[in-house]
Amino acid sequence: MKFKIKSKLRNYNLEFIESYKKKIMSYNKNQLFIIDKNVFNLFFKNQINIKNFILVNSSEESKSYLRISNVISKILQKKLNKKSMIVAIGGGITQDIVSFICSIYFRGIDWEFFPTTLLAQGDSCIGGKTSINFGKFKNQLGNFNPPSKIYIDINFLKKLRKRDIQSGIGEMSHLLAVRSHVNFSSLNKYFAKEISLKDLIILSLQSKKFFIEKDEFDEKERKLLNFGHTFGHAIESATNYKIPHGICVAYGSLMAFWISNRMNFLTNKDYFRYEKILKLIIKNKINFNISKFKKAILRDKKANKNKIGFILSYGCGKMFIKEMKIESIFLNYIKKFNHQIDFK
Ligand SMILES: NC(=O)c1ccc[n+]([C@@H]2O[C@H](COP(=O)([O-])OP(=O)(O)OC[C@H]3O[C@@H](n4cnc5c(N)ncnc54)[C@H](O)[C@@H]3O)[C@@H](O)[C@H]2O)c1
Ligand SMILES: [Zn+2]
CATH class of the missing domain: 3.40.50.1970 (Rossmann fold)
Known part of the structure; x- marks a missing residue:
């Protein structure tokens, strides 16, 4: 291959x-x-x-x-x-x-x-x-x-340690999600043992290849591959880098889908399908220090004054950038997400 x-x-x-x-x-x-x-x-x-x-x-x-x-x-x-x-x-x-x-x-x-x-x-x-x-x-x-x-x-x-496998699947999940619903759903097939880890790697690389060949230097389409990453990086920072990158990215993707749903961009049906898949990867709720999380978002390369372009979603394969005030994200979404999300 x-x-x-x-x-x-x-x-x-x-x-x-x-x-x-x-x-x-x-x-x-x-x-x-x-x-x-x-x-x-x-x-x-x-x-x-x-x-x-x-x-x-x-x-x-x-x-x-x-x-x-x-x-x-x-x-x-x-x-x-x-x-x-x-x-x-x-x-x-x-x-x-x-x-x-x-x-x-x-x-x-x-x-x-x-x-x-x-x-x-x-x-x-x-x-x-x-x-x-x-x-x-x-x-x-x-x-x-x-x-x-x-x-x-x-x-x-x-x-490879189990947590590094889990992290790799988390990292691949954001590429699959950004590319298409079919690619993201392949994670279900992987967990059901219908496709192999190698199949998943190939799908993930094909998903990324699509974006990097269109926009190698991150000026337009490739920016969408930041899906899950603004929140993901902030969680890494707020947990002192104890949780591997890919798991934080999957958690960041879950937050982005949750906010997309609360803002009525993503249907309940799609949200619950995506949540189910991401929870198979993440496994446990991540508790993080919220003020550290906020500081990390303010420091993000993409932040401009008190605003930041978050990547939200109408569904897999349909991500978009939405400029939002960081303060409003906190008050209206992050605190509620932390309160409402559970992994039981
Ligand atoms: N440049 C990029 O495009 C890009 C993209 C994503 C992530 N990253 C960066 O990659 C880093 C994370 O990468 P990673 O998760 O591969 O981490 P890593 O390179 O730290 O490897 C994770 C752990 O696995 C061990 N390891 C490596 N191969 C092994 C094997 N075959 N068997 C057993 N143990 C093995 C390593 O020694 C290490 O302890 C982060 O710093 C992140 O910022 C870079
Ligand atoms: Zn990453």
Whole structure:
């Protein structure tokens, strides 16, 4: 299974492969591998003999601007030249670190990517965004720098923690929702074991591909992929990043559908169908500090004075941006949502 992704920066290929080991052994030794430390311990140590590698920690702190300089120092010691290539192996954090560094090192060097988490396989590996934290401010720095090749081996997912699988499904759910009702409903088929996780990944990537090929640089249609994210990011911040990104995004999507329903954009029938699916992913109510949540929304990249463009929905595949006063969202919706939503 192969995809070609059209990009103004570089067209690139994504390929599902049977054996990451075989592929990695086929490189010609001029590549530098940058690998998530946990992935290295689980899949490489005493199993694959590679010499030229650097390990990175996959914590939010390690993708901060200052900590990234440690990785750059290590790369400098490897004496790369402009023609060298870096191969990144890991999840979204490893991807963000490597893609950002490769965009500035020698004004840009080539890189390839083996995503190893569900979130990275089903979402972040395509689209080309790089996102780096600055201090405690998440994803404030970045640019666009897609890898030249992406290799997906779903065998990596066998050792993923349950919450990272749950997070990956949460992240994919927003792409499926934004694309179409049929794609979002495939989650029901997945939970009923009628389709596989690989099928879900393919549908999710196809959903994202549709938007990034239309609007690679996030000026128009791609903005809709922020569905669930304004609230999702604020929940991450208000819970001190203890809850994985994709679960917060699914929760943010639930909030956005709930508000859409209360504002009469979304029918009760559709709302309850969507709520049922999202609750299968989220599982438990998230309690968060409401004033921290509000502060995070005010800090959001998209906020302008006291207003923000929220993504609401007439139904899956029919999202739209609605400019709203942050204060009114709180008074009229967020507090009520917190009070009324239950997971019993
Ligand atoms: N650039 C983008 O387009 C984009 C899009 C979405 C998310 N992101 C970013 O991605 C990050 C989250 O990514 P993530 O969820 O992949 O997290 P991650 O990279 O931190 O990985 C999650 C955990 O799983 C471990 N791990 C990785 N692969 C494994 C495997 N195969 N088996 C067992 N454990 C494994 C990691 O060591 C880590 O502990 C966030 O920082 C988010 O902002 C970026
Ligand atoms: Zn996301």
